[in-house]
Amino acid sequence: MTSVKITDLVKDYTLRSGLKRTRLRAVDHVSLELAPGRTVALVGESGSGKSTIAKILTRMERPTSGTVEVLLDDGTPVSNGHYRREVQMVFQDPFASLNPFHSIEHHIARPLKIHGRTKTQDETRKRVLEMLERVNLTPAEAIAPRRPHELSGGQRQRVAIARALAPGAQVLIADEPVSMLDVSIRLGVLNLLGRLQREDRLAVLYITHDLATARHFSDEIVVLYRGRVVERGPSDAVILDPHHDYTKLLALAAPDPERPGRVTSEAAVDRKAIDNSTCYDHFAGEWREAAAGTRTAVRAD
Amino acid sequence: TGCSSGGSGGSGDPSTLIAYTGQAGDYQINFNPFSPTRIGALGTIYESLFFYNKAEVAEPVPLLGTEQAWNEDGTELSVTLREGVEWSDGEAFTADDVAFTFGMIKDNPAINNGGFDGEVVAVDDTHVTFTFAAPAFVKGPDFMSTPIVPEHLWKDVNPAEDVNEEPVGTGAYLLDDFKPQAFTYKSNPDYWGGEPKVKQIRFLALSGNQAGADAIAAGTIDWQTGPIPDIQNTHENFPNYDAYTQWQNQMVLSTCASAEQGCEGPQTDPAVRRALYYAMDRTQLNSLAFMDTASDMSPTFALTPSQDEYVGASIAEPTVPMEPNAAEAASILEGAGWAKGDDGIYAKDGERLSLTVEVVTGWTDYITAVDTIASQAKEAGIEVKAAQSSWNEWTEKKGSGTFQLAIDSLWQGPAPDPYYVYNYFFVSGVPVGETAGNNYSRYANPVVDEAVANLALLSPEDPARQAQFDVIHTEIVRDMPFIPILTGGTTSVWNTAKFTGWPSDDDLYAFPAVWSAWDAAEIFKHLEPAS
Amino acid sequence: MKTAEPVLTVEDLTVVYETEEPITAVKNADLTLHRGEILGLAGESGCGKTTLAYAVNRLHRPPARIASGRITFHGDEGDIDILALEDAGLRAFRWERLSMVFQGAMNALNPVTTVRAQLKDTLLAHRPRMSRKEIRDRSEDVLTRVGVDPRRLASYPHELSGGMRQRVMIAMAMLLEPQIMIMDEPTTALDVVVQRDILREIVRLRDELDFAVIFITHDLPLLLEISDRIAVMLEGEIVELEAADRLYRDARHPYTRKLLGSFPSLSGERGAFIRTGIDETSADETTETAEERA
């Protein structure tokens, strides 16, 4: 079992326009913990830094400061060489995350080979079929030689999940895994993820901007706003009892057919007025300074 | 042809002669007659003392000089100058101008191409005397054709660098107008010989031979010297024009001939050279490579037919054989110890008789000629291969002696006298590695050297010269350091409908080539508008 | 519900893509749009929503063709048979009577001219006699209505954010005050919050100007919230057309029910879905078979 501890993560991007350079702080002192068997949902509007966190976790970007530690059961951090085996990712766009040139088998066999999970050709093939079956892609023999475009979006996303799990990953980062899928098949994929998570006691970071699924599929919700965590807590608590203005706004924005006509009745909120300097922590039941992460409590509301 | 709009230069104007020299590209103004990059002025604007007609053995034509006389031993030459000649700016031409011109040349090595090393003294207004340290008979024609420039204008300029934008000369023409695409002369009304009949001469800039041929086809130029298609039928194809060919370039396969001087390869064996000489089918060569414009040649290198009189009776074969003679070639080779191998190629001591001919890329007639020779030589059991390289490379190879054969042509001296050819090409070959002058073959034969040296001491009229020539001929026909091919024709195409008085076999008063400035100037003066 | 005066009737509309194996993207669709109503059109990807919308405006391009049907616009000056319109008539009809906001409206603005120019040429195409000042006033007016600063008229599309572009498109759609506006997934690519703002804008404008809207999306919960009636499409057919609340409470067609079942409810019980709670295995199965079929 593997857990992840993110501490004070900061990521700055340098933007260049002509000769001018400006810094953009995409992630601002974010701390997070992923534990085996738990799903943490990271919600927030577009550009709030969700994918950036995912990229840092998968080591596609280097953090400007802060640490990401992946700890094994016994508390020892995994070595750099094994990092990729432990932490894997499912991408947002199922159409783009599989190489149209290669067969499904290739996609799953590669990580197996890279991480030395299988030795022989036969073994690899057997593992591939096993993986496909685990993600409900049956008959596996028929699916394996196909190419991505011969599969539907939902099936592709399952392949992507199988690929992520192939190296034996214990930490799974799912960056909006269903937002590109048709409504009718979203639940299937999410349920599959849920099942695998329970079976393998994975630590999952579920990135989304859909509050409803975040609530239903995760244990904890972390709300990100302009790079900072502005609210965190158990899912129900965050959704049903939002404290921060921004979370309230999000909850409001989600459609709710139980209350038709809400759209017009409520006035627009000026988002510029929402500040991101404070964070409400439902676990501790108190406000903190957002940029300082979880350690220092500042002031009560 | 049907081009009513008139072509370049308005060929319609009946008194303007339009000429193309064959030079590619636009003109850059430069009328300095001493500059290697001059574009004109020689002969037309600036005149020399005498004009030497290379095309015929004849007396020099008096221009600014009227008479010349050598002393007995050839160290002093007195020249009488023409009276009453004026520069085109109105100043009088005097002996001082002549003395100045030669003095200037001597002081400026950069323009002293002929290596003039005499002293010139103006005796009076119409007489000058040249004195030399050694007999200089053979140098006469060279410096007698030096352009004379006015002292009053030239004393302050650097003759090596000046471009002389406004030339002032004594010639029959004046510069009228210059553009990079064309420049025009107009007749000099005050010319001492009377104003020429052709009132304007325009030189056009074109991109090369092809363009020249096209211009003839379009009727936009009146005279060019260069190839045109179907040259034999020029008059049928273009009724206004006639083609006329003269022969001056003795085409040869140069060989690196002298093994003593370090040359390597089968061609160092005179037998091989002679065998090649007999292997050639010159009729075929002439028709395939030279459009039948070449003419026969003497293995003695006296121009034929104009210098035939120099060839003594001792030479059995005064002109090259036009048909191949395989039997002769074979007997020569076998006589020298070569034996035919299984592949039909001769060999000696394990060495195949295989030769490489250097040829300049782009010289299509020569390339064709080499290809043709190769197939002819094969019949005779000699393998000949062509190797194309750049002019630089080719020159460099010839100069350093790192070649076997090179197709080439020998040029003539300033006067119609075979002495110059022998002096240029057949004396004192230097070892391979040292830079050869003109004698690429490195042929070094003390007998020839001595005969040529003797010739230099004799006056051109001296009958004793013939003996020396006979010696040279015997030696070089036997050794054949340059294998004679044919004499290359220089073909001019000119508009006979517009102008009359062009040189002809009957009246070959100048060598007809528009690029040969002195000759061209003579021709301009002879021409008359047809109407 | 407003007065049931129809502005648009679509009868028996069939649109076929003449591909090698012809695809009937819209099958015998019947639809009536009433004055001032918001008609939601829902359905999964590829069921023919966009095709239907285009056909209504005759914007479909070969190889699509209308194989049968009749589309009638009930204007103030009488009925217009849209399918019978010739070039000039069709051009006059478009935008004047019926305007559209396209799927991915981000790219619907000409990238090389300013917003002003694009509003202007729309106006001039229909009101050639309009003066400069009138054009400017009108342009500023519509932008203000959708909550975009009129100074943005001088901007090029790339200088606007996605939400702003969407608003500009909506402004453009309102420019001639048409009776019908078709909006094809106008908010799909946007952030939830921005999406909300735009929806609010649309509903408010509809209330103000009383145009009818056909609102296309596959976000059923959203439709339930804003539309008066909802049509559900499945493989080219309109399988259900009901008032929103009726549909929500009492969907008749199994497909509608399945759709409703795919959305977890935000505020309901944990594990509850919009319509019915579906346990994991069966949901899985559902998608499985749906995919098999596809």
Place this chain on the structure above:
Amino acid sequence: MSYFLRKIGFYAIALWAALTLNFAIPRMLPGNPVDILLAKLQQRGGAVSPETRKAYALLLGGDDSRPLWTQYWDYLGNMFRGDLGVSVSYYPAPVSEVISQSIPWTVVLVGLSTIIAAVLGVALGAFVGWKPGTWLDSLIPATTLLAAVPYFWLALLLTYLLARVLGWFPMQGGYDVVLTPGWNWEFIASAIQYGFLPALTIVLASIGGWLLGMRNMMVSTLSEDYILTAEAKGLTPRKILRSYASRNAVLPSVAGFALSLGFVVTGSVITEQVFSYPGIGNRLLGAVQNNDYALMQGVFLFITLAVLGANLVVDLLYGVIDPRTRARN
């Protein structure tokens, strides 16, 4: 503003690269060009003073004893003073003078015919692309044939047919040399008459590329949403074609225009040769044939400068035409 600064910066670098290339080529290649050059100069009877030798060594990179970078600095200095050395084939004329005589011809011929080809090609391409799938598409194979024809071959065929057989045009030259170049109608008419065939060749040989490029862009553009929007807005087809479709589709062609100048100058080098046209290409060839290295380098430098300049202008212009470029990066 920064877009423009960036562009200018880029061209400064490109210019420097071109200059450096010019400096490096003779030094990188085998052989000693200075010796060849001086041999040539001597052969023509020119004077070779030590200064001349040094100057050429500097220009061409000979066996100069000084360190490379001092040579380089001197070279750059010379270039900025416009001192390109002395032409051998036109000795003693400086290279800059030789080149300046030919510039106007090439600029006018190449410039005009490129513009004509581009405008015509783009217009035709827009037209063909506007109605893809119609008979107009069958124009495409023909244009690809034109585009693949060697310039000079086409030029020769054209002269043969139009000038020699039909006699419609003069075969060679830039104008009737009887006339004095200047801004008078007679001369201009003659220049047009003489320039027609060369221009026609360039236009014919390069129009295909424009047509195809524009057609393809047009087809892609037509499937953009904003075209559909324009149609939905009830705009007339003419308006859509002009302000929406062509306006967007033409952008890559505009960007490619200056680059294509490079290609066309290239083609014109040979075309000029065929037509004895008094342009810069003619000079370049003359220089090559006469081993006039200084002139060769000078012409190359000039052509490069011209192409760079044209690119710069187009780039700056492009920033105006396509508002997006200014925002990018």
Place this chain on the structure above:
Amino acid sequence: MTNPSTAPAAGDNAELLAEAAAETGRAPRSGWRMLLPTMTPWLAVGLILVGGITLFGLVGPYLVGDPTEIRDQGLTAPTGEFILGTTQTGQDVMAQLAYATRGSLQIGFIVGVLATILSAFFGIYGAYRGRIVDEAFSLFTNVALVIPGLPLVIVISGFVPRESRGLWTIALVLAITSWAGSARVLRAQTLSVRNRDYVAASQVSGERPWRVIVVEILPNLLPVIASQFVFAVISALLGEAGLSFIGLGASNSSTLGTMLFYAQNGFALPLGAWWWFVPPGLVIALFGMGLALINFSIDEIINPKLKNTRLHRKRARRALRLERELARTGRKAPRQAPRKAAPRNEETVR
């Protein structure tokens, strides 16, 4: 081929193509097969031209006689014996054409390969590495792009001693001056492919960089590379012909350009010897045209928007016709029988 500007828009070509294929009901093609263009009349013509000429260049020299053999007959028009007549020196034009075609193809091919390698290196590697490498490479590419090629080639050829100006030298020089345009297009394509999730995914699963480039990125760029290769071959052929024509071509080699050079110097056209002058140029033009037509089909893979128009041309016409018919006969025409929807398994939905 003077307009290098229309860089095709990036797109997930293979995928779109596959979709198109699936749409037409054919079995989807395998990875490599997807990269092949669909057969169209144009492509067929292109393939026939290119194939025919290539075959001629490869096999021709073995079938014809000695191209340098000289015959006394001189310039003769085509006859039964000499299909394309003879040159001034009686050389068989057909034989020369065969050898020259081979020479030209050789140069074209070598340049194509070299230029492709160069452009792939600078375009793909630079874009993949990103940041400073990309900046440097792309600056270098752009500079190389704006420096005009042929004048540079002429200048370089002018400096290179003729002896070392062999086939390879010329090819190298042509390649060095012609890769930049392709590199720029490849860079743009690579940037778009590199940002695609599957590249990120393979990086996340621990693939090594070179493997990511070669296995994940490269295959998706193949159509572009192929198109660039074809373009490079065309321009090499033209460039070589131009160089040879002005006498700066490869020495001691026979190409179509040198053939034209000799034809021109032998006054082929003025003498009316079209059989000598026209065929070499025509072979170049036809080969170029063939390549361009092939390229056109490759372009359709790269930019499927182009394809669709053509693919649907016939259908579009049919649709238009049917619709007009419908309008004429009135919309009261009998309903088209709706196709039966696939039976839906209602059990699975509650």
